[in-house]
Amino acid sequence: MGGDTKESCPRYPDAYNELVNDPVEVIGGGLAGCECAYQLAERGVPVRLWEMRPRRTTPAHKTGDLAELVCSNSLRSDDPHHAAGLLKREMEALGSLIIAAARASAVPAGSALAVDRHRFASRITETLTSHPLIQIERREKTELPTGDAVIATGPLTSPDMSRALTELLGSEHLYFYDSIAPIVDSESLDESKLFAASRYDKGEGDDYLNAPFDREQYLAFHRAIVEAEVSPLHDFEQTLFFEGCLPIEELARRGVDTLRFGPMKPVGLRTPDGSRPHAVVQFRREDLARSQYNLVGFQSRMKWGEQKRVFRMIPGLENARFTRLGQVHRNTFLNSPIHLNRFYRLKTRPRIRIAGQITGVEGYLESAATGLAAGLYLSLERAGVSASALPVATALGALARHLTESNPARFQPANINYGLFPELGPELGPELDPEFKRRSKRHQRRQALAERARDALLAWCRDHRVEVVQPQPAKDGKVLTCAS
Ligand SMILES: Cc1cc2nc3c(=O)[nH]c(=O)nc-3n(C[C@H](O)[C@H](O)[C@H](O)COP(=O)(O)OP(=O)(O)OC[C@H]3O[C@@H](n4cnc5c(N)ncnc54)[C@H](O)[C@@H]3O)c2cc1C
Incomplete structure (x- = not known):
């Protein structure tokens, strides 16, 4: 193996043999692959993370860093009642590396969470490189693995990996451009x-x-x-x-x-x-x-x-x-409603999971979120837990719902937004004061959706004995957290 050598692994003595013999192969060290690898490794599952850069690069990446942001430096709104802010809170509650690194390298950007891209990527690269359960292979992976794997090769997936996916799924189910x-x-x-x-x-x-x-x-x-x-x-x-x-x-x-x-x-x-x-x-x-x-x-x-x-x-x-x-830009993404289930598994090859923008989510944040969910599910499976899918009332569940329940004939990539969530039913919504409803219905609806999501995530974590992490307070002091 040409990757970094891990000589000892005191934190996870039992897992060390697995690192050599049965790691999960995570292909692609972008936003999704890094989050996925971290989730797996932190939950005791060894990972071999493949990243082809800097040996072979994409038309948009500039460095050899893991989790490089190719364009804007913003991970969108940090308002906890905005759908993107809510997704961040959920990811933080589940111990997200990407959000922790973003907070540690944040730059002022109003209500958005924007980062110093070099500090952000360096921090993630260092964390994963030094993790005892992660072995990093700086090479292009050209074939689909046969064991447990997560493909997170992004919108600019290398041509050989695109070909391997096309052979498995059929070219009509893999798009190569995006408008x-x-x-x-x-x-x-x-x-x-x-x-x-x-x-x-x-x-x-x-x-x-x-x-x-x-x-x-x-x-x-x-x-x-x-x-x-x-x-x-x-x-x-x-x-x-x-x-x-x-x-x-x-x-x-x-x-x-x-x-x-x-x-x-x-x-x-x-x-x-x-x-x-x-x-x-x-x-x-x-x-x-x-x-x-x-x-x-x-x-x-x-x-x-x-x-x-x-x-x-x-x-x-x-x-x-x-x-x-x-x-308008190049984008490789699957027709996920045909190929994926809510656990990010390929229906025809269940040991292969797909995460990141290639699933048909759009954006840094959403890509990392799907990597988190795929890693979390796989770690539960390796621990022998029969998991149910994250509730559709959560932002994480709503993203997966978009990927699996959209009309395949009209499937298009999406950012997280409240249009993807199930509507509030009368039994779930708050009593709406008519005057307040007239003045600020939108705000109140968002607040109710965010609170419903928080409750659903906490219940899911309790049921699955998944630890909920206390997040850092948001810049504006707004308090909706998933750890209350
Ligand atoms: C031109 C462009 C501009 C964009 N601008 C924005 C923006 O401003 N804001 C935003 O939120 N999103 C933007 N996006 C979308 C952005 O790419 C995604 O949001 C995010 O980077 C996707 O994360 P990912 O992990 O799925 O893919 P990536 O972050 O692209 O990571 C995939 C990784 O896989 C590696 N890889 C590919 N094939 C192989 C292989 N066969 N073997 C090993 N490694 C491989 C790549 O080198 C890359 O590091 C843009 C995309 C493009 C193409």
């Missing part, structure tokens, strides 16, 4: 400017909301798109622009009417007064609760500030809150 349209919070829409209708009256009448444009509005919108600043293109992304998946700014540059014959075509749609608009933006609902809508066909590479500015020109979106903005 993401923005998502908007429905409560921030001005519905008086929108009308509900499906094109040619197909489907349910209220599956779509439509924003109609007159000619002047359309021309101003077109001009704003053409003039907006776009993110610089990585070399490897050039090849990704094929006709079925063009960013709207690329379409807009082809001619003033190209959008009107593409994602903004008005055909098959009439406003309630019977007229045909000059152009239309369609919003497709993202979830059963209609808490979010997707801007259909609006994948974009405009800078995020520009997207907010330009998309707020759409009638009805003047005060829009975006829960996701448009993106």
Whole structure:
């Protein structure tokens, strides 16, 4: 074995033989793989962690560090009632390495948890390198292991590993690019400017909301798109622009009417007064609760500030809150609803688990969260515990629900957000004071969902005898923890 040699292992004397003979193979030392390896090792399960960098790199990574952040340095909101803040609390309660390292290397960023990326990655690299139950192999893994394994090779999985997965799962179930349209919070829409209708009256009448444009509005919108600043293109992304998946700014540059014959075509749609608009933006609902809508066909590479500015020109979106903005980049991810179960196991090869962005979650935080869950389940299995899946009322469970219960024909990567959670039932929700409900329904709903999640996680941990770790207080002193 070409990895670091562990000569003694006083903390885990019984596990040392396993380290040599029967380690879990974790492939990929990114956010998910590092969290997964740490969870396993801290729970007494030996791990061989494979990371191909720095010998072989990806088009986005720059260093040989484990858990390198390839782009932004933010792990999103740290507000405990925000879905991303709640997910952090749950991960902390389960002893997350990624969140502990993020807190230890945090830089001021308002209500977000942002990090000094070098300190963050160094801390994780040191922790895992010095762990007595983790052996690190700095090599590319090109074949699927036969024993217990977690594949966490990320959106830029090496070509050989992509091939191995394709051979196992079929190429139609592994996507190689990702074009993401923005998502908007429905409560921030001005519905008086929108009308509900499906094109040619197909489907349910209220599956779509439509924003109609007159000619002047359309021309101003077109001009704003053409003039907006776009993110610089990585070399490897050039090849990704094929006709079925063009960013709207690329379409807009082809001619003033190209959008009107593409994602903004008005055909098959009439406003309630019977007229045909000059152009239309369609919003497709993202979830059963209609808490979010997707801007259909609006994948974009405009800078995020520009997207907010330009998309707020759409009638009805003047005060829009975006829960996701448009993106186009390479992304390798499975059609997880077909292939994974709630324990992150491949249905056809149950000893192989998949974690990280390659499952179809989106983002550093969510990727680490799936690594945590996969490692936790596998450690319970190795301890002989028959585990039930984390409750869907928790953020960790809601992510797994998205991966396993979404419609496979329309499966798209998602960040954690409350649209993925089951709605509050009357028996679960708090008594809503009508006045407070009028003024701050959204805040109160989020608080109730977060508290329900905390209770569900604590009960699950009690049932499975999983220790709950006391997290560090959040910067703003807000107190929702999973350890109370
Ligand atoms: C261009 C780009 C920009 C992004 N920007 C953001 C952002 O700003 N914010 C955000 O939250 N998310 C962003 N993402 C998504 C981000 O990649 C994920 O959120 C996160 O890094 C995924 O974690 P992961 O562990 O699944 O994969 P990664 O962190 O990518 O880790 C996978 C690891 O596996 C290694 N590997 C791959 N194949 C093999 C193999 N065969 N053998 C051994 N090792 C292998 C890789 O070297 C890598 O270290 C971006 C992605 C891309 C591609």
